[in-house]
Amino acid sequence: MSYAPESVVGAWTIEPRQSTVFAKLAEVWRYRHLLGYFATRTLQQLYKRSSFGWLWMMVRVTAPIGLQGLIFGAALGMESSDGTPYALFMLCGQTTWILFDRSLLFITRSMERNKKLIAKVYFPRLILPIAAVSPALMFLTILSIALAGVDVYFWHRRGIWFIPLEWRLLLAPVAIVISLAFAIGIGFWTSVLQARHRDIRFGLRYTIGFAMYATTVLYPISQINSPIVRRFVELNPMECSIELFRYATVGTKLEISDAVFTYQLVAIVLVALSGIWFFNREESASVDKM
Amino acid sequence: MSDPRLVIENLSKRYWIRRAGSTEGGGTRLDRLKSFFSIPLASDLLHAKELWALKDVSLSVEPGRVLGVVGSNGAGKTTLLKILARVIAPTGGRVRGSGRVVSLLELGAGFDDESSARENIYMNAALNGIPRDVVMRRFDQIIEFAELQEFVDTPVQFYSSGMYLRLAFSVAINMEPSVLLADEILAVGDAVFQERCLRKVHELAREQGLTVLFVSHDMEAVSRICDRVIWLKDGQLHRDGQADEVVTEYQNAAWQLLAASANGSELRGSSHAGKYGEILDVKLVSADGREIGSPPRNEDVYVRTRFRTHRSKTRARCTVELNSKGVLVLRSTQPFLYDVGADQAYEAHVKIPANLLADTGYTVNVGVTLVKGEDEEHALVKDKALSFMVYGDAEVNALGSSLQRKGVVDPQLDWTIVVEPNVLRA
Numbered sequence: 043m044s045y046a047p048e049s050v051v052g053a054w055t056i057e058p059r060q061s062t063v064f065a066k067l068a069e070v071w072r073y074r075h076l077l078g079y080f081a082t083r084t085l086q087q088l089y090k091r092s093s094f095g096w097l098w099m100m101v102r103v104t105a106p107i108g109l110q111g112l113i114f115g116a117a118l119g120m121e122s123s124d125g126t127p128y129a130l131f132m133l134c135g136q137t138t139w140i141l142f143d144r145s146l147l148f149i150t151r152s153m154e155r156n157k158k159l160i161a162k163v164y165f166p167r168l169i170l171p172i173a174a175v176s177p178a179l180m181f182l183t184i185l186s187i188a189l190a191g192v193d194v195y196f197w198h199r200r201g202i203w204f205i206p207l208e209w210r211l212l213l214a215p216v217a218i219v220i221s222l223a224f225a226i227g228i229g230f231w232t233s234v235l236q237a238r239h240r241d242i243r244f245g246l247r248y249t250i251g252f253a254m255y256a257t258t259v260l261y262p263i264s265q266i267n268s269p270i271v272r273r274f275v276e277l278n279p280m281e282c283s284i285e286l287f288r289y290a291t292v293g294t295k296l297e298i299s300d301a302v303f304t305y306q307l308v309a310i311v312l313v314a315l316s317g318i319w320f321f322n323r324e325e326s327a328s329v330d331k332m
Numbered sequence: 333m334s335d336p337r338l339v340i341e342n343l344s345k346r347y348w349i350r351r352a353g354s355t356e357g358g359g360t361r362l363d364r365l366k367s368f369f370s371i372p373l374a375s376d377l378l379h380a381k382e383l384w385a386l387k388d389v390s391l392s393v394e395p396g397r398v399l400g401v402v403g404s405n406g407a408g409k410t411t412l413l414k415i416l417a418r419v420i421a422p423t424g425g426r427v428r429g430s431g432r433v434v435s436l437l438e439l440g441a442g443f444d445d446e447s448s449a450r451e452n453i454y455m456n457a458a459l460n461g462i463p464r465d466v467v468m469r470r471f472d473q474i475i476e477f478a479e480l481q482e483f484v485d486t487p488v489q490f491y492s493s494g495m496y497l498r499l500a501f502s503v504a505i506n507m508e509p510s511v512l513l514a515d516e517i518l519a520v521g522d523a524v525f526q527e528r529c530l531r532k533v534h535e536l537a538r539e540q541g542l543t544v545l546f547v548s549h550d551m552e553a554v555s556r557i558c559d560r561v562i563w564l565k566d567g568q569l570h571r572d573g574q575a576d577e578v579v580t581e582y583q584n585a586a587w588q589l590l591a592a593s594a595n596g597s598e599l600r601g602s603s604h605a606g607k608y609g610e611i612l613d614v615k616l617v618s619a620d621g622r623e624i625g626s627p628p629r630n631e632d633v634y635v636r637t638r639f640r641t642h643r644s645k646t647r648a649r650c651t652v653e654l655n656s657k658g659v660l661v662l663r664s665t666q667p668f669l670y671d672v673g674a675d676q677a678y679e680a681h682v683k684i685p686a687n688l689l690a691d692t693g694y695t696v697n698v699g700v701t702l703v704k705g706e707d708e709e710h711a712l713v714k715d716k717a718l719s720f721m722v723y724g725d726a727e728v729n730a731l732g733s734s735l736q737r738k739g740v741v742d743p744q745l746d747w748t749i750v751v752e753p754n755v756l757r758a
Contacts, residue, residue: 056418056427075458083444090446162441164418165459 063322069166076165080156080173084148088177103181104188107136114260123262126292127196130189130204135259137185138287142221142280143250144178149229150246153237167325168318171229175222182218189291205291213290221283224310230317234324257281263297279313282306336392337511337543338416342425343389345411345567348380385411387567388425395510395541398533400548400558400575402582408567409547413437413513416545431510434460436517440496445489449480449499452488460507470506477532478502494522501529505536512536515547530557551657555579583657583693584721604714608646608702612638612677614717616696626721629742630686637680639700639712644674646704652682653697654689656740661694668703690742691724 061069070077089095114120115128122131152174153160153167160167193205205211236242254260257280266272275281282303288294296303386408393399401409414420416427417435435441442459443452453474457467475481478498488496497517504512512533534557536542548554554561554575561578563571571578604611615623617636627633635652648669654661664682672678696718702710 053428053430055429056415056422058422058424058426060421073458073461075461075463079455079458159442160419162419162437163435163459 060322063318066166066168066322070168070172073166073169076169077173080169081176084152084174085176085180099180100184103140103184107133107185107188110136110260120261122292122294123264123297124294126204126294130192130196130292131262131288131294132260133185133189133192134288134291135257135284137182137189138217138221138284139254139257139259139280140185141178141182141218142225142283143254144181145175145222145225146229146232146250147243147246148174148177149226150232150236150243152229153233154240157237168321171226171233171321174229174233175226178222178225204293206293210290210293214287217283217287217290220286220307220310221280223314224279224283227310227314227317230314230321234321253278253280258284258297262294276302276306279306279309282310335394337395337397337429337431337541338393339428340389340391340425341427343386343412343415343422343427344384344424345386345408345415345420346423347383347385349383384567386415386422386564389564389567389569390425391562391569391572393543393545395543396537397560398537398544398546398558400546400554400561400579401564402548402551402554402561402579403564403570404586407564409564410437410515411567412564413515413545413547416511417513429511432460432508433511433513434504434507434509435513435515436500436504437513437515439493439500439517440488443488443496443500446487448485448487449475449478450484452499453503456503457507462507474499474502474506477506494525498525505532509542512542512544514544516549526553533557551579551583586693604712604717606710606712608643608704608710609639609641609648609700609712611698611700611712611714611717612640614638614696614698614714616718616720617681624720626723629689629691629722629724632686633684634681635684635696635698635718637682637698637700637717638677639680640675640677641672641702642674643702643704644672646672646702648672648678649701649703650680650682651699651701653699654684654694655697656690656692656694659740661689661740672702687744688741689722690740691722692740693719693721695719 089098111129111132115132120128120132122128149171152170156170160170189205193203197203232242232246256275256278258275263272263275263281263285266275276298281298285294285296285298285303289296298306385406389408389412401412403409411420413435414437415422416429416433417437418433419435419437442456444455447455450471453471454464454467457464475484478495478501480495480499483491483495488499491499501517530553533542533544533546537544546554546558558575561571561573561575561582562569563578563582571581615636615638616625616627617634618624618627619632619634624633637650637652639648639650641648649666651663651665653663666680666682669678695716698714698717700712702712704710
């Protein structure tokens, strides 16, 4: 039995004090194989026992959006602010929103689902919440394909590419990273708390459902008449990601001021940092309490 | 002698045990909110009781050492292993070490029931920080040792506990461990596999300097595979020394505890008395009727059971069981005594011949069966009626320690030895 050089482990110490966040992140990098493993496992568990797994996944994401498109677009005649077809406008908003919403829900349950493992085997716990974004990334892929399909449809109908292949399209991944960072940041808090109190998940479901209406997923911010409501919506950090994604794809100009945009970005960064801090502080205590 | 593989310095672990009436689910709304975000509450600290699962444990272990860890339940054995496995963080002290630590803390920990052996092997490798391609080279070896060639792609939830153990053990030893932590794990396997595991552990210890921490309640296994044993008691290091010495000492202490509890149960008046009769007392006596506490190995001793019958025209029969190290050593039953009288006391003696028992501790269970008519049967039972320790003769003890290990009995058997006629030369 020869020892492979890449797996040689040097000297180590175990001490009561938690190692720093940076040391933890370095460790996540060393255990990166595990990231892919947990990511696939979360995906597999999603539709493991069903015969039409992939199909269900498509339906589950696209059906509610199609329905919303019909009700708000066709029946109620909602419009976007700049002449973009409502279906495209809304789909852009939903793509970003669903990425955030699903990530957060899956991250929240990540520690609880792997309780048994956490109590028996050591690995950097930070990996669990991060790997739990995999289903959301799958939904993002499905919605991106849907977005392309709808774009082709409108090109066929009206002869215009509403999502042109321009440099600004590169901002779309930036918007995605922002909303993922926000979801993971909140998720660091909720996953630890969920492992101790089951109430978190129930409360979160309703909060997220409510938050969607406080974000301009279904309507443009310019349609809000009341300045108080507008202020309220601007307080929501997710707004910047949605606006940025719309600008990158259908080219809707940012409808929030630079100051508001900056505030939202800073808020997301603060949430993410506080999340890592809290997670790192609590993870070992969590095991004791489980 | 090489540098130690593990150096444990003043290692301590404290748990806070909540008392009934603390704030879990109760208290003011603010209290609940605070505990939700794990901000310590004043009332919690008042109500909670601290418990030191480990306190100031220091020791160092060299490479190639198989260290046994013994102690009663709650003595801190598992806590020690969990800290070494980094599953829980210590409250004080520190551990310095080198090389990969692989743990077998519980059967199937780190295994996903719905995945196959193949997927679980990859996952365990990832959990130990080993890249996939390194495991691929090891794959056949793992499966071969676990003898699971036909079940590589079967979800492990369909495995028997033996198969599960074989896989877990085989994976663990193939993860290039420098330190292997095994908690009571081998208890599940059959004797053949256990033997193979122990041999493999020895081989790795000898050839590659694998250090093993082996926690077990099976003293026989501990004294067989470990060369050094530590005894934890109430979270503290009570003894640290040669395997045979510590194990013997530990067993003697366990026996004394057992004897104490046996005396206690006499007061509680168990089912040793009934409407048909009662067991009065059980004593160990010598041939001349003297009561003795610990008989020498080379003398006959008697278990004397005194019982009283309440009804006439019954049949009585007395049974004596001898237990040692959790094993029923022997059971002997007296032929029926017919036509016992009402309110009559009897003394039943059973002789345990000299040179049959080993020099270890025994407990005695006594039963008296009283039968009236065809099927009216009544049993009087006195569990752990008596505990005693047999003392061996000095000459045997003077032999080397490797010859000292004994079974639950140590009878003198007849041996014959003859010179074989040499056919070839003739």
